[in-house]
Amino acid sequence: MVIGRNFRPSVAPWHMSLAMRLRRPVLAAILVALASPCFAESSTAIPVNNPPAQQHSFIDLLALMSGHCKTLKVAGRTFACKTVAYAHGDKGRVNFAVAVDDPSDEHHVVSFSGENGRRADDNSYELPIDRMLLNSKDRPKVDGLPVPAEQTSTGVCRQTGNFAAKKVKDVTCSATDNEGRTYELLFVSDGTPVSVRRIRQSSPSIQDPFK
Secondary structure (H helix, E strand, C coil): CCCCCCCCHHHCCHHHHHHHHCCCHHHHHHHHHHHCCCCCCCCCCCCCCCCCCCCCCCEEEEEEEEEEEEEEEECCEECCEEEEEEEEECCCCEEEEEEECCCCCCCCEEEEEECCCEEEECCEEEEEEEEEEEECCCCCEECCEECCEEEEEEEEEEEEEEHHHCEEEEEEEEEEECCCCEEEEEEEECCCCCEEEECCCCCCCCCCCCC
């Protein structure tokens, strides 16, 4: 992925828009709460084959979930985490972004990304995964923020809970990239209602569980 230095925030791709939005005081305070270190191993760069750049889109809805990861594996390495964020883009792309508890890297974020998610009912949502987004402090920066590497992948994420009450029970994800590396997530909520932030008004393009 190559992004020019004169890249303007007003046309930033959706993952950059998310990063910018998270710098707002309320959401930034929530992310600061993720900083408690509980995994001592430092992050290591994962070589990636970037897919073609996607059409620019912006986050219109962000849902922050409180709980813990019973399982988080990134290319065979085990990590710990505290919170998962569901991010919906105005063109239909969705991320389950996992903030990794890595005391050596505050920018260590792994995201399962896909389109055409579906609600089977009011208590279950499934998202086909077609890429992984891998972010760390070592990634190239635009406007001071690391830009995630994109790795073509195949997999699925499933989210269960009472969405009308903004309560998520768990999130499970499994994906394999085109280099054969595997990624797994089992996130269990602590029962706290999901914090849903509508950032940008747009027409829903998928069956979003929180719309």
